[in-house]
Amino acid sequence: MHVLIAGANGQIGQHLLKAMADSKHEARALIRDAEQGAKLQSLGATETVVGDLEQDCSEAMRGCDAVVFTAGSGPHTGPDKTIDVDQNGAIRLIDTAWKMGIRHFIMVSSMRAEEPENGPEKLRHYLHAKHKADEHLRASGLSYTIVRPGKLTNEPGTGKVSVGEKLEFGEIPREDVARALLAVINEGPTGCDGFDLISGDSPVAEAVSMFVRPAS
Numbered sequence: 511m512h513v514l515i516a517g518a519n520g521q522i523g524q525h526l527l528k529a530m531a532d533s534k535h536e537a538r539a540l541i542r543d544a545e546q547g548a549k550l551q552s553l554g555a556t557e558t559v560v561g562d563l564e565q566d567c568s569e570a571m572r573g574c575d576a577v578v579f580t581a582g583s584g585p586h587t588g589p590d591k592t593i594d595v596d597q598n599g600a601i602r603l604i605d606t607a608w609k610m611g612i613r614h615f616i617m618v619s620s621m622r623a624e625e626p627e628n629g630p631e632k633l634r635h636y637l638h639a640k641h642k643a644d645e646h647l648r649a650s651g652l653s654y655t656i657v658r659p660g661k662l663t664n665e666p667g668t669g670k671v672s673v674g675e676k677l678e679f680g681e682i683p684r685e686d687v688a689r690a691l692l693a694v695i696n697e698g699p700t701g702c703d704g705f706d707l708i709s710g711d712s713p714v715a716e717a718v719s720m721f722v723r724p725a726s
């Protein structure tokens with residue numbers, strides 16, 4: 511499959527490119543700055559394309575079979591950028607995928623985005639933005655999987671995770687999130703809505719495969 515990675519220069523994005531380098535898939539890295547391209551190609555991107563999620567990215571998506579959204583405005587910008595990127599950037603990309611005939615969308619959301627009002631107060635704005643993007647994806651008509659990791663760490667991945675509809679809050683290394691994303695890509699379009707994801711005892715591919723169901 512040809513997969514567009516939105517947020518490819520991010521921390522999960524770079525782990526995903528490395529994981530995809532040894533896979534049968536082609537990774538197209540969506541970047542904001544052309545100078546990021548050489549590094550990402552050395553990690554495993556098959557190609558790079560410059561685009562901004564706050565604008566139209568349809569040309570960047572042409573010819574892709576699937577999209578992974580792992581972008582985010584990050585902790586160093588204000589709440590307006592959370593709306594612009596995490597919410598509206600994701601929604602724009604979902605709509606563009608539909609328009610371009612790309613039918614498989616994998617969203618990196620967040621644990622607790624299902625019930626933002628129950629999250630910690632300082633994260634509620636972010637969780638609401640993620641929630642709105644997830645709900646838009648559910649209503650889009652696309653085949654999708656919403657991956658909801660717990661608190662991300664930069665520990666080396668263990669390759670062992672826990673996957674479930676609603677798990678007790680926990681942590682997970684970014685490297686293991688990337689492995690789970692590759693496992694979802696490998697499953698192809700599925701009938702699975704999505705899952706919480708934290709560190710656990712099950713090998714990633716096995717845990718993901720047991721949870722997702724092929725689309726009917």
Ligand SMILES: NC(=O)c1ccc[n+]([C@@H]2O[C@H](COP(=O)([O-])OP(=O)(O)OC[C@H]3O[C@@H](n4cnc5c(N)ncnc54)[C@H](OP(=O)(O)O)[C@@H]3O)[C@@H](O)[C@H]2O)c1
Binds near residue numbers: 540620658662
């Ligand atoms: N932090 C947590 O504990 C946590 C928990 C659960 C889920 N998540 C989610 O995990 C995902 C990825 O996390 P991460 O740590 O890998 O994030 P990260 O390192 O901050 O990477 C985010 C990427 O998004 C890109 N980006 C930002 N605005 C953009 C725009 N307008 N157009 C195109 N690209 C844009 C950035 O590009 P540049 O490189 O050009 O800046 C960056 O590469 C996010 O969706 C986040 O919400 C985080």
